Amino acid sequence: MNLYPLLRRPLLRRPLLKQFGYRLFPGLCLCCNLPSGRDIDLCQGCEAALPAIGHRCQICALPLLHTAICGECLNKPPAFTNIIACYAYQSPVAELILALKNHRNLATGSMLGQLLADRIRATIPRQQYPNLIIPVPLHWRRSLVRGFNQSLELARPVGRELEIAVARNRVKRIQPITQQGRNKDARRRNLRQAFRVVGNVRGLRLAIVDDVVTTTGTTRAMAAVLMAAGASRVDIWCIARTPLEK
Ligand SMILES: [Zn+2]
Ligand SMILES: [Zn+2]
Structure with missing residues (x-):
């Protein structure tokens, strides 16, 4: 009997504690x-009830309303290839993300990261995985105030589950976000100068991890600087996507 295909099954390759640890230390939903x-x-029931796009x-x-390419992507094609979003930004996904972001609930970050990893596994063949995962950086001043970066907390479990390195300092945010009160074009211009690539990304396939994609301004700007620095492809992986800005 050939056991090789069995051994290649992802479940069997996972560490034993990871597979059975929850029986010893049962977690709560x-x-x-x-x-x-x-x-x-x-729990399985709550996962099934999360808001799909x-x-x-x-x-x-x-x-x-129909699967298509939206007006904005047609008019101004982004530098990223595409966005993989797990869910719509609605309850209870919105509350889970806020629990991570505003209340530093790291268990929620780890759970959401696992969901994102599951989604990537189901969407992209392993041979096409990126070389590096880059979390959306915070400006150092905001980082100092908040004490952690929610995108990094999401990127870590994704990297661990998919066995892809996470590069936390490859892109720096050199301007704090002061987007309030600006119109869309001004925000765009402002964002393009907000990021700087540190080190070499030439020829690399990259995935940017973000919590919520709202206007695509941040992810467009980050993808543009990475592509300009020689990356061969940039994708965006996020937990939630908001509907059209009113
Ligand atoms: Zn539950
Ligand atoms: Zn679009």
Whole structure:
């Protein structure tokens, strides 16, 4: 009997503690507080109820009435190839992201990161995985105030699960975000100068990890500086995508 295909199954390659640890230390579902019964702090029922995005833009994952390419991507094609978004930015995904971002609930970050890794695994063949994962950086001043970067907290479990290196300092944010009160074009111009690539990304396939993609301004700007620095491809992986800005 040939056991090789069995051994190649991802479940069997995972460390034993990872596979069975939840039986020793059962976790609670972060949505309903009942035992999750799995190696992720989210029960099967609550996961199934998370808000899926139906039809969407094939490039930026913007929710649409039909699957197509949205007006913005047609008019101004972004430097990234596409956005993979797990969910629509609605309850309870919105609350979970805020728990991470505003209340530093790192368990939620780790759970959401695992969901993102599962989504990537189901979407991209392993041979096409990027060389590096880059979390959206915070400006150092904001980082100092907040004490952590939510995108890094999401990128870490994704990198661990998919066995892809996470480069936390490859892109620096050199301007704090002062977007309030600016119009869309001014925000765009401002954002393009907000990032600087540190070190060599020439020829690399990269995935930028973000919590929520709202206007695509940040991810467009980051992808543009990385492509200009010689990256061969940039994709965006995020937990949630918001509907069209009103
Ligand atoms: Zn639950
Ligand atoms: Zn689009």
